[in-house]
Amino acid sequence: MTIWRLEWRSALARRRLFLWNMAVPVLLLAPVALSAAAAPHRTAVFGVFFVFFATFGSAIPTVRDAHAGWLDTIFQSGYSRVRWLVETVLAGATLDFVQLFPVVLVLVAASGRAGARAIPSLIFALLLALGFANLLGHLLAAAVRSLAEAALACAATSLLLLHFAGFFRTPTTPWAERAAEWAPYRPLREGLAALQGASPSGPPDSLPAVLAASLGAVVLIVFVRRWTVKFEWPWVD
Amino acid sequence: MRHGQGSPSALRVDGMSFSYPDGTTALHAIRLTVATGEVIGLLGPNGCGKTTLLRTIARASRRATAGLQVRDPGTVALALDRPVFRGWLSGRQNAVTCLRLRGMGRAAAEDVANTWFERFGLDAVADRPVSTYSRGIAHRLGLAVAFATKAGLVLLDEPLAGLDPAARDQVADVLCACVGAGTTVVLSTHDPNFAAANCDRVAFLADGRLLAVETPSSFIASVGGETRIDIRFGQTEAPFERLPPPPTGIHERARTPGGISLGVEDPPRALPLALTWLSGAGVRVSSVDVREPGLREAYFKVTGQRLEPERTE
Numbered sequence: 001m002t003i004w005r006l007e008w009r010s011a012l013a014r015r016r017l018f019l020w021n022m023a024v025p026v027l028l029l030a031p032v033a034l035s036a037a038a039a040p041h042r043t044a045v046f047g048v049f050f051v052f053f054a055t056f057g058s059a060i061p062t063v064r065d066a067h068a069g070w071l072d073t074i075f076q077s078g079y080s081r082v083r084w085l086v087e088t089v090l091a092g093a094t095l096d097f098v099q100l101f102p103v104v105l106v107l108v109a110a111s112g113r114a115g116a117r118a119i120p121s122l123i124f125a126l127l128l129a130l131g132f133a134n135l136l137g138h139l140l141a142a143a144v145r146s147l148a149e150a151a152l153a154c155a156a157t158s159l160l161l162l163h164f165a166g167f168f169r170t171p172t173t174p175w176a177e178r179a180a181e182w183a184p185y186r187p188l189r190e191g192l193a194a195l196q197g198a199s200p201s202g203p204p205d206s207l208p209a210v211l212a213a214s215l216g217a218v219v220l221i222v223f224v225r226r227w228t229v230k231f232e233w234p235w236v237d
Numbered sequence: 238m239r240h241g242q243g244s245p246s247a248l249r250v251d252g253m254s255f256s257y258p259d260g261t262t263a264l265h266a267i268r269l270t271v272a273t274g275e276v277i278g279l280l281g282p283n284g285c286g287k288t289t290l291l292r293t294i295a296r297a298s299r300r301a302t303a304g305l306q307v308r309d310p311g312t313v314a315l316a317l318d319r320p321v322f323r324g325w326l327s328g329r330q331n332a333v334t335c336l337r338l339r340g341m342g343r344a345a346a347e348d349v350a351n352t353w354f355e356r357f358g359l360d361a362v363a364d365r366p367v368s369t370y371s372r373g374i375a376h377r378l379g380l381a382v383a384f385a386t387k388a389g390l391v392l393l394d395e396p397l398a399g400l401d402p403a404a405r406d407q408v409a410d411v412l413c414a415c416v417g418a419g420t421t422v423v424l425s426t427h428d429p430n431f432a433a434a435n436c437d438r439v440a441f442l443a444d445g446r447l448l449a450v451e452t453p454s455s456f457i458a459s460v461g462g463e464t465r466i467d468i469r470f471g472q473t474e475a476p477f478e479r480l481p482p483p484p485t486g487i488h489e490r491a492r493t494p495g496g497i498s499l500g501v502e503d504p505p506r507a508l509p510l511a512l513t514w515l516s517g518a519g520v521r522v523s524s525v526d527v528r529e530p531g532l533r534e535a536y537f538k539v540t541g542q543r544l545e546p547e548r549t550e
Contacts, residue, residue, distance in 0.1 A: 006334050013325045077338035
């Protein structure tokens with residue numbers, strides 16, 4: 001658990017940044033939660049923010065650590081890459097969750113009784129989304145060459161996946177509906193929709209999305225040695 | 238040789254070449270065998286491939302590399318001249334993390350880190366964030382961590398970079414102690430005197446090629462017993478046309494726009510003669526630098542290149 005501890009210690013060592021990361025989501029999302037915006041629009045705003053928060057927050061530090069040579073140092077030590085990936089993703093997801101927790105409370109409070117009932121499914125969906133987004137961030141960090149490219153790749157990929165999950169439209173064809181079931185961010189959409197009191201057409205079934213996210217995680221873990229070569233010296237410019 | 242003679246090889250490089258992803262070939266058919274417990278110094282100017290060779294050896298400990306064998310790949314430590322740490326964590330936290338990554342228990346890692354902090358005089362700054370360290374202190378932290386890992390093969394990239402004289406002595410002491418304990422060290426340096434004093438063998442690199450590997454004494458013997466006297470003139474116009482032939486026992490090695498380099502066999506006798514010779518020709522002398530023959534001269538003889546660029550006016 002050395003990497004897990006390192007990530008938490010690093011985050012807590014920068015207390016001001018940690019608190020800032022808690023305050024900014026509240027400052028940005030509370031006005032939306034308290035506004036008269038339609039529920040699907042609010043859901044889209046919250047979903048985009050949560051997914052961007054985790055994906056950018058994972059990819060950009062990873063690119064920076066890779067360029068600085070810190071990841072090369074970790075791999076040089078002989079520490080298992082699988083452990084590195086699992087620990088860093090879990091640490092990133094839990095840190096994101098802690099930092100987003102105040103705004104989640106605000107959203108729940110703003111949504112009244114419906115929000116209270118949606119808390120368990122929302123927490124589960126949020127943890128799943130944050131874990132997947134952190135994993136995706138690491139993969140994207142390995143595919144890009146700069147922080148700017150990382151930001152672009154994170155935005156484009158996240159928006160595409162959010163679109164597949166139905167954040168920006170209601171699936172109108174059976175094919176699109178079936179695809180949305182397997183989208184890793186679908187439970188997040190369902191959870192946020194429930195929070196707004198806008199129940200989906202049927203009962204939320206997270207299993208396909210969980211399976212898809214798990215399959216993605218397994219593939220990345222199995223091939224971790226191959227795709228993390230980008231984080232090692234000699235770096236490709 | 239003081240250490241490593243007759244020991245099994247800790248590192249074997251057999252015709253290894255290395256090219257960067259952009260196609261630049263940095264190392265050409267390197268051949269080098271390092272015995273366990275030996276200290277090898279890589280000597281060469283900037284850009285000759287020293288750091289690349291060290292990094293390639295370090296990388297080979299985790300990825301198979303053609304022509305390169307590390308006897309015990311699990312125990313290789315690399316200390317770069319600009320070590321990489323988490324700047325917002327303290328030196329102690331970074332060191333303990335690096336040791337824990339290598340599988341050391343928490344208590345053991347803290348004990349070992351404390352021991353090495355003391356050896357490198359880092360006690361006073363151990364709990365300060367690394368981002369507040371000067372380059373020299375950060376470098377000492379990198380060296381302390383590399384040795385604290387108890388690696389069998391320690392690779393040191395410019396271990397003297399940014400260090401004050403006291404810290405240089407600490408590095409020399411640590412090298413001596415570690416090698417006595419069976420640690421193999423490959424280091425790169427620009428300091429031929431340090432290499433001569435602390436390395437069992439020295440390898441001369443130039444343009445990505447390893448041109449010679451010998452003991453420092455063999456190299457120095459190969460350049461003969463001639464001492465070099467570098468004299469810089471106190472006038473801008475080189476007065477070579479007025480100079481008569483040098484006195485007996487002195488010969489000209491080279492002329493530069495601002496001075497002259499002489500070779501002498503007996504410096505105490507030759508130096509007054511040389512100064513009289515120059516002043517007799519109306520030459521004003523601004524500085525005199527007497528250099529005993531050493532690795533710097535041996536490097537020039539072997540490679541035809543200088544270890545450091547010529548000083549300009």
